Amino acid sequence: MDRETLISKWLNNELNDQELEAFKMLEDYDDLVKLSDGVQAFKADDYNTSAELERVLKTIKTTKKQPSNWVKPWMRVAAILAICFSIYFYTTTIDTKVTTEFAQKTTIELPDNSSVNLNAKSLLAFNKNSWKNEREVTLEGEAFFKVAKGSSFQVITKSGTIKVYGTQFNVKQRDTYFEVICYEGLVGVTFNSQETKLKPGDSFLIIDGKQIAKEKENSATPSWLNNESTFKSLPYKEVIAEFERQYHVTFKLQNIDANQLFTGSFAHNNLEVALKAITLPLHVTYSKTNGTITLKRE
Incomplete structure (x- = not known):
């Protein structure tokens, strides 16, 4: 029947x-x-x-x-x-939605025992009832995925779609910034209707609509999982934006080129140490007023 x-x-x-x-x-x-x-x-x-x-x-x-x-x-x-x-x-x-606020991270267990680490100011949505037929999530922000073996798994973002052929990868989609890093297995990234396959250590990076070449990734997992943000030759504005998400502060820049490249890192658990980490290499001074930090180059 x-x-x-x-x-x-x-x-x-x-x-x-x-x-x-x-x-x-x-x-x-x-x-x-x-x-x-x-x-x-x-x-x-x-x-x-x-x-x-x-x-x-x-x-x-x-x-x-x-x-x-x-x-x-x-x-x-x-x-x-x-x-x-x-x-x-x-x-x-109806979808299940998980969001994080400033300076907040969380771990989500999906219905198939896949896990997702969600970084600050991010959103992940998925449907539990249709999961057996379609393993699909929607992401706004940044997340690290460990995908259980099974049928096709997709991550949909405003910038592009990631199809999983392997198990561990990181996705970061923020305004004009879109990056996917494969840590294990094989990942397919579809951007502007064209798919790029990533093997372990490979990255796919788009900034302001332009694809940027990156060195091979040698870390086993993204640094933010260990409460540290790391940057390699990335625009200073991306460093500032991530700092704001991790510490819930606002920056004002004076006489500073926001597009200059920065290489370095900052920790998520000490504001003063983190500020020195992003200002001293560029010979920048800072001052704080309530929740606003002014960066200035003399």
Whole structure:
């Protein structure tokens, strides 16, 4: 017996013992039961089919001028069913969303035991109910993925799509910055309808719409997992933007070229040490006023 027939008979309490066992084997059995419990508040008044039919027949015999009211109870039942299925489809299509704030990181376990480390000021969304058929997540920000073996796994960002052929990789998508680094296995990055395959140590970097060549990555994992941000010949504005996310501060630059390249790192657990790390190499001074830091070159 097909799924729709089983659900229909279940709604009408017409399942025999064998059909009930088949209904319990449905993949979304738990969701359907929860849905049934949740809509009890919408339940229509008790309706005696036999009594109502007898009343309708008597009405037909006594007069043909008055319109029949037999459809009204069925309209109530139809309305309840519509509400049931609306709630069901809403709950099965809604996404699970995880967000992080300034200076916050978190780890997410996906339904297939894949794990995602989410960096500060980021968002990850996925659908639990469709996961068995489509392993797909949407990312805004930065995340490190360890993907369990299985069917195709995709990460969708505003800048491009990452298709996973391996297991460990990092994705960073921030405004005009898009970077993917493969740490293990094989990763495919689709940007402007063209796919680039990355092997361990390979990177794909786009800044302001231009692809930037990078040296081979030698680390086993991204540095931010260890509370440190590392940069190799990247524009100073990217360093400042990451600093703001990790410390929830705002920068003002005076006489400083935001596009000059910076190589270095800063820790996420000590503001003063971190400030020195990004200013001393460039001979820049800084001053603090509340949550605003002014960087200045004399």
